[in-house]
Amino acid sequence: MNTYKLDYEKGGVNISRRHNFGEKEYTNEYIIKTDRRAELNENSVERLKQLKYRIVPHSETFLVNKIRRSMSIDNIDYTSILLVRLEDEIAVRAKMFLDTLSQVYINYSKRSDSLINAKTLFHIGNQIDTLKVRLDTIETELEIYRKDSTILNLDKESDKFFEEWVRYDSERRKYQLQLQSINNLEKYMKNTKDHNLIPPSFYVLERDDFLEQSLQELYTKQIQKNRSEFDIKFQHAGMQQLDSTISTMKKDILLYIEDTRVAITQKIKEVTKQTSQYADLMKRVPRRQRDMLSIERENQVNEKLYLFLLEKQAxxxxxxxxxxxxxxxxxxxxxxxxxGPDKERIYYIFILAGLVLAGVITFVKYIYFDNIERIQDLKDLTSLPVLGGIPNYKEIEDQQLVIHSKPKSQIAEAFRNLRTNLTYLNPDKEAKVVLVSSVHPGEGKTFLSSNLASILAKSDKRVLLIDLDLHKPKIQTTLNLSNDHGVSSYLIGKMGIEELTTSLPEMDLDVILSGPIPPNPSELILNEKLMKLIAYGREHYDMVIVDTPPIGLISDAMVFLNQVDVGVFVMHTSMAKRQGVEFLEEIVRKSGVPGYGLVLNNIKTKRWRTYGGGYGMRYGYGYGYGYGYGYGYGQGYIDDED
Structure with a gap:
């Protein structure tokens, strides 16, 4: 049984066709290939006959859109690898499509390079054909001239004049060829549309690495633009930036071509002058000999150029x-x-699973949830001093400096309480330098630093706020300042300490921002100038508040933790766990910081009432923060930029 019959209805007409197993069959209505499986036998045939199939033809546009909706492309983080996925009802069809797509894409990239190579060969071939005709003409003239004239050998002086004349004339021809190629390249770039830009060959000349690299970069950018036009709208900021980059690169190349043309023209004038001098010297040679030398010279020049082009062609x-x-x-x-199972079944399963899961989560959260959400919970977990708590505040997006926007609010009162408790951390030594950090990003250390500095400044103290987070600074955003210069500028020697300070008279506060983000912030922190900056703050201010990166991810704060008087560590209720507390205890033990304390941030209203006697303000703080390296003990986070 190597054949099968296919019966179907089309337009009210019953059609029956017989096909062979394992062969691709072509008809006006369909293309089909059916493979016979081992379980197909006489017993299973009767059962299979009862099955009914419904075939719906679709247009090409429909199928293309269907594939685009079902396909996803992801770039694996920190690599140039693309992961392509396609969901389809038929696994074999999806696999065949992805394999074909990848092969077509690879061939497309290879075809672009092949097209440049082909244009180069075409340009060289045209010049070789022209030289062949010229060499044949010169050889014919030379043969005729030898028959009609008797030529004596030139003396040594004539040979010298001739050799120099040939050399300078050869250089002149080469420069003229370069000038012609430069002009052709300029004309081609000005008259060719961007999407067809494949530069003509100029490799037949003396290599110009800058021009070659610039054209290659321009071509690469144009190919990138052509590919992006399928997925990105023209008004997209990335597309406009790409257009601007291409336009700038073309202008730079055209300016470089103009300068090169001027230089080559000057060289042609100089070589022509030398050629004329030696031509005048050769006028002493008899006319026939001079004619012979002229023909031989032209023949030699063309032969050298011909061999040069043959080498380039090879x-x-x-x-x-x-x-x-x-x-x-x-x-x-x-x-x-x-x-992709049945959607209706999925809906019912997920509704049921959602209800069950919600109940389980509620139960587990109530019994086993280990997040620290109360001051008392934090005190029970650690022997480290707890300075206080900051309530949840929902208006953080509008104003982060609550000390100035709502000076009589409960959250402002919480900062005043924090200011008071801070003075008791290190009774044996005046706390002048306070370091503020956290285990994770997004726990509110910058918010606490800014408001703590503000509340201290209101107590008639000279306060300096320093942003030492050289990875992702935030204080300039909080204070609405420009981050054009700051700590990074000082550490690399561009500015002095006195030039760094920005005074805020309305807040009685001085600020030193982080400055431009350097490529090596963790190494820059090791600069000895940092200690001088801290010493300057001690000498000229009553209090110095230092905002640092999260100590759980980046070790910057560890570098100078023993140089400060007090270390304040912020813990956000959504991230505060037992592991974080244990990590901070280890940091304090190893660092030897004289004074230290914990602050619990984002205490919810219901929790806050049990601690603060009915505080009703809500504060919600958190922002996107991401670092690519550092310390972690299992707590994940997402980098979500504002």
Whole structure:
């Protein structure tokens, strides 16, 4: 049984066709290939006959849109690897499509390089054909001239004049060829539309690395733009920036071509002058001999240029064989199993699972939830001093400096309480330098630093706020200042300490911002100038508040933790756990900081009432913060920029 019959109805007409197993069959209505499986036998045939199939034809546009909706492309973090996924009812079809797509994409990138190589060969071939005709003409003239004239050998002086004349004239021809190529390149760039920009060959000349690199970068940007036009609208900021970059690169190349033209023209004038001098010297040679030398000289010049072009043509042909795609398939597509069960069933299952899960989560959270949400919970977990708590505050997006926006609010009172408790941390030594940090990003250390500095400034003290978070500074945003200069400028020697300070008279506060973000912030913190900056703050101010990166992710704060008087560590209720407290205890033990204390941030209203006697204000603080390296003990976070 190697055949099967297919009966179907189309337009009210019953049609029956017989096909062979394992062969691709073509009809006006469909293309089909059916493979016979081992379980197909006489017993199963009767059961299979009862099955009814409904085939719906779709247009090409519908199928393309369907594939686009089902396909996703992700860039694996910190790599140049693309992960392409496609969901389809038929796993074999999805695999075939992805394999074909990757092969077509690879061939497209290779075809672009091949097209540049082909244009180079075409340009060289045209010049070789022109030189062949010229060499044939010169050889014919030379043969005729030898028959009609008797030529004596030139003396040594004539040979010297001739050699110099040939050398300078050869240089002149080469410079003229360069000038012509430069002009052609300029004309091509001005008259060719961006999306067709494939630069003509100029490799036949003396290599100009700058021009070659610039054209290659311009071509790369144009290819990137052409590819992006399929997925990004023209008004997109990325597309406009790409257009601006291409325009700027074209202007720079055209300006460089103009300067090169001037230089080559000057060289042609100088070489022409030398050629004329030696031509005048050769006028002493008899006319026939001079004519003979002129023909031989022209023949030699063209032969050298011809050999030069042949060499370039061979090198370009060899380079063609070495053209490889710019990307490759790391892993071929494979099926990961069924991902799309019945939707209605999913709805009911998820509704039921959601209800059950909600009940389980509620129970587990009530019995086992280990987040620290109360001051008393924090005190019970650690022997470290607890300075106080900051209530939840929902208006943080509008105004972070609550000390000035709502000076009589409960959250402002919480900061006053924090100011009071801070004075008792280190009774043996005046607390002048206070370091503020946290275990995780987004726990509110910058918010606490800014408001703590503000509340201290209101107590008739000279206060200096320093932003030492050189990775992702935030104080300039909180205070609405420009971060053009700051600590990073001082550490690299561009500015002095006195130039760093920004005074805020309305707040009685001086601020030193982080400055431009350096490429090596953690190494820059090790600069000895940092200690001088801290010493300057001690000498000229009553209090110095230092905002640092999260100590649980980046070790910057550890560098000078023993140089400060007090270390204040902020813990956010959504992230505060036992592991974080244990980590801070270890930090305090190793660092030897004289004074230290914990602050619990984002205490919810119902929790706050049990601690503060009915505080009703709400405060919610958190912002996107991300670092690519550092210390972590299992608490994850998401970098979500504002």
């Amino acid at each position: 090198n370009t042909e060899i380079a063609r064989a070495g053209i490889t795609p710019q990307m490759k398939v790391i892993e071929r597509s494979r099926s990961i199993g069924k991902v």
